[in-house]
Amino acid sequence: MNWLYQFPFKLNIDTAAIDDAVRSFAVNNEAILQFMRRGLNGLLSSIHSTLDFIPWWILVIVVFVLGFLQTKKIKTGIVYAVMLFSIGAVGLWPLMLLTLSIVIASVAISLLLGFPIGVLISMNDRASSIVRPILDTMQTMPVFVYLIPAVLLFGLGRVPAVMATTIYAIVPIVRLTNLGIRQVNEEVVEAAKSFGSTRIQAMVKVQIPQAFATIMAGLNQTLMMAMAMVVTASMIGASGLGMEVLISVNRVEVGRGLVSGTAVVILAILLDRLSQGWVKDKEEEA
Amino acid sequence: MEERKAIIRVENLSKLYGRNRQEAAELLKKGADKNEVLKKTGVTTALWDVNLDINEGETFVIIGLSGSGKSTLVRCFNRLNKPTSGKIFYKDQNIGELTKKELLNFRRDNIAMVFQHFGLMSHRNVVTNVEYGLEIKNVGKQLRREKALEMIQMVGLEGFEYSPIGSLSGGMKQRVGLARALANEPEVLLMDEPFSALDPLVKRDMQFELLSIQEKMRKTIIFITHDINEAFKLGDRVAIMRDGRVVQIGTPEEMITNPADDYVKEFIEGADKAKVMTARHVMVTPQCIVKTHDGANRAIQEMRSNNVPSAYVVNDQMEFVGIITLDGAMKARDEKLKVKDALITDVKMVDIDDTVDQVMTMFADAKFPVAVLKGKKLRGIISKASVITTLSESSFEQENEKSEA
Numbered sequence: 001m002n003w004l005y006q007f008p009f010k011l012n013i014d015t016a017a018i019d020d021a022v023r024s025f026a027v028n029n030e031a032i033l034q035f036m037r038r039g040l041n042g043l044l045s046s047i048h049s050t051l052d053f054i055p056w057w058i059l060v061i062v063v064f065v066l067g068f069l070q071t072k073k074i075k076t077g078i079v080y081a082v083m084l085f086s087i088g089a090v091g092l093w094p095l096m097l098l099t100l101s102i103v104i105a106s107v108a109i110s111l112l113l114g115f116p117i118g119v120l121i122s123m124n125d126r127a128s129s130i131v132r133p134i135l136d137t138m139q140t141m142p143v144f145v146y147l148i149p150a151v152l153l154f155g156l157g158r159v160p161a162v163m164a165t166t167i168y169a170i171v172p173i174v175r176l177t178n179l180g181i182r183q184v185n186e187e188v189v190e191a192a193k194s195f196g197s198t199r200i201q202a203m204v205k206v207q208i209p210q211a212f213a214t215i216m217a218g219l220n221q222t223l224m225m226a227m228a229m230v231v232t233a234s235m236i237g238a239s240g241l242g243m244e245v246l247i248s249v250n251r252v253e254v255g256r257g258l259v260s261g262t263a264v265v266i267l268a269i270l271l272d273r274l275s276q277g278w279v280k281d282k283e284e285e286a
Numbered sequence: 287m288e289e290r291k292a293i294i295r296v297e298n299l300s301k302l303y304g305r306n307r308q309e310a311a312e313l314l315k316k317g318a319d320k321n322e323v324l325k326k327t328g329v330t331t332a333l334w335d336v337n338l339d340i341n342e343g344e345t346f347v348i349i350g351l352s353g354s355g356k357s358t359l360v361r362c363f364n365r366l367n368k369p370t371s372g373k374i375f376y377k378d379q380n381i382g383e384l385t386k387k388e389l390l391n392f393r394r395d396n397i398a399m400v401f402q403h404f405g406l407m408s409h410r411n412v413v414t415n416v417e418y419g420l421e422i423k424n425v426g427k428q429l430r431r432e433k434a435l436e437m438i439q440m441v442g443l444e445g446f447e448y449s450p451i452g453s454l455s456g457g458m459k460q461r462v463g464l465a466r467a468l469a470n471e472p473e474v475l476l477m478d479e480p481f482s483a484l485d486p487l488v489k490r491d492m493q494f495e496l497l498s499i500q501e502k503m504r505k506t507i508i509f510i511t512h513d514i515n516e517a518f519k520l521g522d523r524v525a526i527m528r529d530g531r532v533v534q535i536g537t538p539e540e541m542i543t544n545p546a547d548d549y550v551k552e553f554i555e556g557a558d559k560a561k562v563m564t565a566r567h568v569m570v571t572p573q574c575i576v577k578t579h580d581g582a583n584r585a586i587q588e589m590r591s592n593n594v595p596s597a598y599v600v601n602d603q604m605e606f607v608g609i610i611t612l613d614g615a616m617k618a619r620d621e622k623l624k625v626k627d628a629l630i631t632d633v634k635m636v637d638i639d640d641t642v643d644q645v646m647t648m649f650a651d652a653k654f655p656v657a658v659l660k661g662k663k664l665r666g667i668i669s670k671a672s673v674i675t676t677l678s679e680s681s682f683e684q685e686n687e688k689s690e691a
Contacts, residue, residue, distance in 0.1 A: 191405030194364050195419040195470065196394030205422070209409040 026153050033153055040105070040159045048101040056088050066274050080273070083266045092241060092263045099230055099240035099267065102158055106165040106226045111219060114170040118177025118218075119203065128178065139171045143229060147236050161230065161238030169226035176218025180211030220275045227268045241267070292339040293474065293506050294363065299336040299372035301358050301530075304329030307370060320529040332358040334530045336372070342473075345500060345507040347521030349514060349553070355530040356510045360476050363508065364397045365389060376474070394423050398467035402479040404459045406451045412462050413438060413447045419470040430469075437465040440499065457488035461495070468503070477509045481516065493519060514557045526550050538562045559677055560643040565636050568645070568676040569658040569666030572598045578607060578626045582619040585610055596654060598664060599629060606664040609633050609654055633657055638665050642673060649673075 026033060060081045068077035087096050121128040146167050150160035184207050192206040208215070234242030241264050248257030302310055310329035313322070320331045333355045340346045350356045361367040362374060365381055374381045376396065384392055398419065399405075406415050413434050414421075420430035438447055441461040451459065460480055467475055481489045493516060500507060511517050517524050518538040525535045526549075534546035542562050545551040574597040576585045589597050589612050596611045608629040610618075618628035634648045638660040645668055648656050655669040 185403075185405075187401045187403050187405040188407055190361075190366055191399070191401055191407075191466075192418075193366060194393060194397075194399040194476075195422060195466075196390045196392075197422050198390065201422050205418075206407055210407065212409065 022149055022152050037154055037159050040154075040162055043108075044101055044105050044158055044162065047104050048097060051097045051101055052094075056085075056093060060084050060088075063270060063274070070274070080270060083270060087263045087266055090259055090263070092244065092260060095239070095241050095244055095260075096263060096267060098158075098238075099242065099264075102161055102165060102230050102233070102238060102240060103223070103226045103271070105162050106169055106230070107219070107223050109162070109166045110170040110173050110222050110226070113166075114173035114218075114222070115177055115215070118174045118215075119181065119208070121174070122178045122181035122207075123199070123203070131174070135171050135174060138167055143168055143232050144235070147233070151236050156237035158238045160236050161233035164233050164236070165226050165229040168229040169222045172221035172225060173215075173218040176221065177211070177215050180214025180218070181207050183214065184210040216275075220272065223271050223275055224268065227264075227271060231264055291342050293342040293377060294340040294508075295375040296336055296338045296340075296362075297373045297375070299333055299359070299362060299374060300331075300370050301333040301355070301362065301367060302329050302331055302370045311371070331355075331530045333362070333369070336530075336532050338525060338532060338535055340506060340508060341523075342506055343504045344522040345509060345520050347509045347511060347517040347524045348527060349511055349517045349524060350527035351512060353529075354527040356512075356527050357478055358530075359527070360399075360478050360508060360510050363474070363476055364393055364399060366399075394419070394470065396472055397474045397476060398470045398472035399476040399478065400460070400463045400467050400480045402482055404456075404463045404483075406459055406462055406466075408451050411448050411450050412443065412454070415451065415462055416465045416469050418466060423470075433469055434465070437469045438462075440468070441465045441495065455488075456484050457492060460484065460492060464496070464499075468499075468505075472505070474506045474508065477507060479510050479512065482512070489516075496520065514553055515561070518557055518562045526553060539564065543567065558643075560646060561641055563642045563676070564638065565640050565642070565645055565658045565666075565668060566638050568642055568673050569638075569668045570672050572664070572667045574598065575600060575664070576610065576625055577602065578624075578629075580625050582615050582623060582625060582628065585615045585625050586612065586619060589615065598657065598667065599625060600664050603662075604664060605662040606635070606657055606659055607631070609657075630654075635659050636668070642677070646673060 063084050064077040064081035066077075067080035068074055070076070087093060117131065121131050143164070146164040147160070150164045154160035154163060181203075188206060188210060189202060192202040197205065230238065230240065231242035231245060234240060234246045237243075241260055244260035245257055245264065248254075248260060300311070300314075304310065304327065306327040306329055310323050310327040310331065313326060314331060314334050318326075320334075323329055323331050336355075336359060348356045348359060358367055362369050363376075363381070365384070369382060376392070379392075381389075381392070407418070410418070413431065416434040416437055417430045420433060425433075435447060438444060441464050443458060443461050443465065446454065446458065451462070454462065460483075463480065481492050484492060496507075497520065507520075509517075509520055511520075521538060523535060523537055524541060526533045526541070526546075528549055534541060534550050536544075538557075539562055541550060542554055542557070542559060545554060574588050574592045574594050576588055576597045576599050578599055578601045585597055589595070596609050597615075599607050599610050601607055607626075608631040610625055610628055611630065614628040614630065615625070618625065633654055634652045634656045636645050636648065636656055636658055638658050645656060649670050655667040655672075657664060658666040658668060
């Protein structure tokens with residue numbers, strides 16, 4: 001009766017071979033990887049030094065103004081400003097800037113790659129059916145799994161963190177760009193065609209602008225995913241708020257964990273609200 | 287009917303959706319109907335063997351219930367739909383054989399479309415929507431703005447040029463749709479149920495607007511509707527479609543007087559006949575006609591023998607000149623006068639092609655039956671009674687058919 005509970009055979013996957021393959025890929029493509037590393041590092045450094053150059057109170061004022069413009073309520077602006085101020089007040093400002101620069105870099109790369117992919121798969125059902133399972137995989141694969149090859153290919157630090165974060169965060173922008181374009185009212189697209197638009201004209205002048213709100217919602221989601229991932233990425237040496245949380249966990253310092261964790265939450269809320277408000281404004285116009 | 291040049295000619299056009307199109311086509315050729323084909327092959331017959339000619343400058347209305355294929359047909363004209371088989375000629379050009387580039391140019395220069403739900407771009411305002419067709423043709427900024435503003439004025443939207451689309455009412459939106467289509471100066475205007483989404487009053491306004499624009503511009507309009515009154519009001523000729531086939535093509539008048547089959551009859555039942563039928567259909571031959579040079583005695587005799595109180599007077603060329611009453615004739619006899627001296631010329635006259643609707647407005651202050659003329663010649667007379675009988679007769683027939691069915 002034992003056979004009822006046993007699999008008919010055991011498939012041995014040679015995980016070591018996969019490891020070797022990745023390693024040898026890293027070695028063989030050292031030049032390209034080096035180039036990417038340098039490029040990303042340069043991007044991160046410039047974002048970080050720009051953020052670092054701005055005095056803290058200017059950022060606080062900017063957040064206040066944005067919050068006020070968005071909701072037309074002074075109260076909201078003040079709440080946002082106080083939230084941002086409190087991060088600096090507890091001494092986490094420099095770490096927050098590090099986190100923010102990784103988030104900004106990842107979102108920028110996601111947008112740059114994800115938006116065109118989204119547009120392409122919206123035009124082609126075949127491409128869409130190929131890309132979709134890949135997106136599912138990228139989104140559901142445990143996030144730590146990305147960290148391993150990222151380390152192998154790019155070493156430790158913030159560069160692999162950007163890579164891992166981008167893989168995780170690119171999905172919503174691709175998905176929602178695709179969805180938004182496909183959901184544009186069919187008559188509107190027909191109208192564009194009936195006047196003799198080329199495919200590109202219809203896409204640029206009609207479909208993308210009509211899908212704008214959905215695409216922005218995708219960008220907002222991408223931002224949130226990046227924010228979530230960047231904390232995890234501290235495990236491979238990306239310094240920032242996540243690192244602070246990680247250290248607290250390792251040392252079982254509940255208080256420190258709570259403070260840095262709260263800072264992550266505040267940053268996430270601010271990014272979410274400020275980017276979401278923009279989407280709503282656009283939707284109301286439409 | 288005068289001979290007119292066909293601008294669009296459709297030959298054996300079919301559009302089938304599904305996999306076993308070949309098999310379905312075989313069945314359809316043998317005369318199977320839409321449902322049978324769908325059951326046997328899983329193929330949807332959107333259009334089957336459509337043949338029609340559309341003349342330059344006419345308003346051609348295609349009418350049918352939803353699912354009859356009318357929208358599919360109209361989308362074949364600008365190739366938003368690609369037909370399964372058959373040909374469409376625009377002038378002498380086969381639309382099905384246009385290259386990509388030719389098709390773009392054809393859509394840009396020759397044909398434009400107005401949509402049921404307007405198809406407007408909500409991220410653009412009124413004037414930039416109207417400009418769209420010119421913009422993609424690379425017409426200069428200033429030129430296209432001028433043209434767009436002119437079109438906006440023509441459809442009566444001045445003052446709303448820079449309003450966002452979302453702030454407009456349904457009727458105004460469709461005016462934008464119309465302006466946008468006309469801005470391209472197309473020769474053919476396709477209108478896919480353009481007024482169906484509008485409420486009845488706005489719809490009437492828009493129909494009027496379209497008629498007056500058409501009077502000015504004389505475009506070839508292909509108009510889709512499911513409203514028989516709209517079809518008869520706007521259409522020079524009407525095609526009725528059912529299950530992807532054209533059942534009958536003809537003028538509204540022909541359809542009412544000579545429906546091809548029961549389906550057409552049933553469809554027409556809802557139509558307001560007074561707007562379509564003309565004086566010709568309701569007039570009766572005057573019982574009593576006298577000539578101008580006849581003596582009064584002769585007129586009296588004529589009226590007495592026909593037992594009527596008045597007679598219609600014509601000259602030698604049968605041209606209508608007026609009416610003489612029995613009283614008037616007797617007075618004339620006593621005074622030894624002729625018919626022409628006792629003539630009453632204050633008589634309502636209509637043309638033989640005027641609609642019954644128009645004739646009916648004349649009854650309000652008419653003392654005598656209305657005279658129906660062709661040119662100046664008397665062709666018949668219409669009394670209130672004869673109009674009512676004719677209109678109710680046809681509806682009476684239909685009532686009977688209904689109760690039998």
